[in-house]
Amino acid sequence: MSAKQSGYVTDVTYPAHFHKEIQPVWLATVATLKGLQVPDIAQGYSYCELGCGLGVNLLVAAACNPLGEFVGVDFNAQHIAFARQSAEALGLKNLRFIQADFAEFAQSNALFFDFMVSHGVWSWIPASTQQQVLKAVQRGLKPKGLFYLHYMCHPGSTQMMPVQKLLNELAHSLSGTSEQNMGAGLDLLTRLDLAGVFHDQPTLSASLTQLQKMNKAYLAHDLLSDHWNPQHSVDVHRMAAQFGLTYLDSANAFEMIEALSIPQSAQALIANVSSPAVRETLKDLARSQRQRQDLFQKQPQALTAEVCVQRISQMVFELMPAAPHSGGQVFRTPIGDIDGPAELLSPVLQRLAQGPAQVAELCRLPVYAGNLPQLMQSLLLLMWRGHVHPQRPDGPANPVEAGALRSWIKQHDLKIEAVPSCGTAVVDEAVRNVQPGSR
Incomplete structure (x- = not known):
C-alpha cells in the first residue's frame, strides 16, 4: 500500500x-x-x-x-x-x-x-x-x-469518478509505491478499454489514452487520493x-x-x-x-466606468518569449477550435514585437479604431494562449534575483521561462500540450 x-x-x-x-x-x-x-x-x-x-x-x-x-x-x-x-x-x-x-x-x-x-x-x-x-x-x-x-x-469531471475510485481501491490492495500502483492501475484500465468496457463512452476512452502519456508521480497525486471530489x-x-x-x-x-x-x-x-x-x-x-x-x-468595491477604462487603458502589455510576431491563430479550446483572424491579431502581435505598449496605444490601431471591448477580447485570447501578458506596474525586477531564478530553473530542468518584467513565467509549448491533467 x-x-x-x-x-x-x-x-x-x-x-x-x-x-x-x-x-x-x-x-x-x-x-x-x-x-x-x-x-x-x-x-x-x-x-x-x-x-x-x-x-x-x-x-x-x-x-x-x-x-x-x-x-x-x-x-x-x-x-x-x-x-x-x-x-x-x-x-x-x-x-x-x-x-x-x-x-x-x-x-x-x-x-x-x-x-x-x-x-x-x-x-x-x-x-x-x-x-x-x-x-x-x-x-x-x-x-x-x-x-x-x-x-x-x-x-466534465463526472465521468472520471468511477475510474478514480477503481484506481484508488486497487492501490489500497497493492504493496508497491504510489507510482508503481498507478502504473498497475493504468494497465488495468487499458485492458478494460481493449475489452470494450468503455465502448459507449468514447470521450472517457480518449482520456484514458491521454493518461498513459502523463507523469506517473503526477497522476498518483491526482488520482490515488482518498478524497477526490x-x-x-x-x-x-x-x-x-x-x-x-x-x-x-x-x-x-x-x-x-x-x-x-x-x-x-x-x-x-x-x-x-x-x-x-x-x-x-x-x-x-x-x-x-x-x-x-x-x-x-x-468586500468588493466597483470602480466607476470612467476610472475602469482609465486603468485598463494604462495597462502595458508585452509579447512573451516564443510568441508569434504576426498572423492569425487557431485556439484549441474545450468547446472546439476557434479561429483568431489575422486581421485582428496580427496588428497587435506586430506592434508588441517592437516592444511593450499601453492598451491605449493598441486601441488606436486602425483595426480597433477605439473599440476597447474588441481589443480586450483579442488580448484575453492571447493572454490565455500565453502569447502576451500585462507588465508589472512597479518597474524592473531585481536583476540579481531574476538571473538567479533563471539559473535555478535551468538547474532543475523546469520547462518554464521567467519573464521578470511581467512578474511571471511562461510554460514551454511542448509541456502545455501534453499535460492537460485536472491540476
Missing part, C-alpha cells in the same frame, strides 16, 4: 507545475477588467499560497515581484524542505514557507494578505479541511483582497459566501470571454436567465466544464 497522510499521497514528490493564473499581476489584471478595485501592486503587498507544494509558483513570484511579500503553506515536510532550500539558494528575502496543515494555519496565522490562492488542493481534501481553507482565507484576507480557488467540477460550482460559491467571499468570475482568460467560451447556440438562453446560480450551472453544462479557476473578493 502506498504511503499517505490524511488520505493524500506522500511517498512520491508532486512534480513542479507553474500556473500563470495565480500570479499577482494576472489576478490584479483580471479583477480590474471586471471593473473592481484591487490591491495596488505598484505598492507593497502580501500574498499567500495555501498548498504550495514545492513552491515553484512562489519562487517565481518572489524573484520577479520585489514589492511583494510571499508566504507558502504546505503540510508536506519534503515539499517545504525543498522550497526553503530553493528560496535560500536564490537569496529571496521576501519569501517564507510554513509547514502546517490548514487547520493549524487557520488557527495560528496572524498575517493579513492582499492575495490568497489555492491551486490543485481543494478537490483532493475532505469537506472538513475545505472548511479550514475558507477559515484561513476569512481570517487572513484583507478587505478588497482577492482569493483564487481551483477545483474539479461537474459535469468534483463539485458543482454553485455549491462552492455558496460555501465561499458563508465566509465573506464574493464570486467575481473565472481567472481563466478564455472563460472571461463568454461570447467565445460558450457555444453560440446556448448564449441567448444563458443570457436570459436571471438567477446567477442557474446561469453559472448552465455555463458549466455548456462548456462541459472539468475544472474551475474561480476568483473571489472580500
Whole structure:
C-alpha cells in the first residue's frame, strides 16, 4: 500500500507545475477588467499560497515581484524542505514557507494578505479541511483582497469518478509505491478499454489514452487520493459566501470571454436567465466544464466606468518569449477550435514585437479604431494562449534575483521561462500540450 497522510499521497514528490493564473499581476489584471478595485501592486503587498507544494509558483513570484511579500503553506515536510532550500539558494528575502496543515494555519496565522490562492488542493481534501481553507482565507484576507480557488467540477469531471475510485481501491490492495500502483492501475484500465468496457463512452476512452502519456508521480497525486471530489460550482460559491467571499468570475482568460467560451447556440438562453446560480450551472453544462479557476473578493468595491477604462487603458502589455510576431491563430479550446483572424491579431502581435505598449496605444490601431471591448477580447485570447501578458506596474525586477531564478530553473530542468518584467513565467509549448491533467 502506498504511503499517505490524511488520505493524500506522500511517498512520491508532486512534480513542479507553474500556473500563470495565480500570479499577482494576472489576478490584479483580471479583477480590474471586471471593473473592481484591487490591491495596488505598484505598492507593497502580501500574498499567500495555501498548498504550495514545492513552491515553484512562489519562487517565481518572489524573484520577479520585489514589492511583494510571499508566504507558502504546505503540510508536506519534503515539499517545504525543498522550497526553503530553493528560496535560500536564490537569496529571496521576501519569501517564507510554513509547514502546517490548514487547520493549524487557520488557527495560528496572524498575517493579513492582499492575495490568497489555492491551486490543485481543494478537490483532493475532505469537506472538513475545505472548511479550514475558507477559515484561513476569512481570517487572513484583507478587505478588497482577492482569493483564487481551483477545483474539479461537474459535469466534465463526472465521468472520471468511477475510474478514480477503481484506481484508488486497487492501490489500497497493492504493496508497491504510489507510482508503481498507478502504473498497475493504468494497465488495468487499458485492458478494460481493449475489452470494450468503455465502448459507449468514447470521450472517457480518449482520456484514458491521454493518461498513459502523463507523469506517473503526477497522476498518483491526482488520482490515488482518498478524497477526490468534483463539485458543482454553485455549491462552492455558496460555501465561499458563508465566509465573506464574493464570486467575481473565472481567472481563466478564455472563460472571461463568454461570447467565445460558450457555444453560440446556448448564449441567448444563458443570457436570459436571471438567477446567477442557474446561469453559472448552465455555463458549466455548456462548456462541459472539468475544472474551475474561480476568483473571489472580500468586500468588493466597483470602480466607476470612467476610472475602469482609465486603468485598463494604462495597462502595458508585452509579447512573451516564443510568441508569434504576426498572423492569425487557431485556439484549441474545450468547446472546439476557434479561429483568431489575422486581421485582428496580427496588428497587435506586430506592434508588441517592437516592444511593450499601453492598451491605449493598441486601441488606436486602425483595426480597433477605439473599440476597447474588441481589443480586450483579442488580448484575453492571447493572454490565455500565453502569447502576451500585462507588465508589472512597479518597474524592473531585481536583476540579481531574476538571473538567479533563471539559473535555478535551468538547474532543475523546469520547462518554464521567467519573464521578470511581467512578474511571471511562461510554460514551454511542448509541456502545455501534453499535460492537460485536472491540476
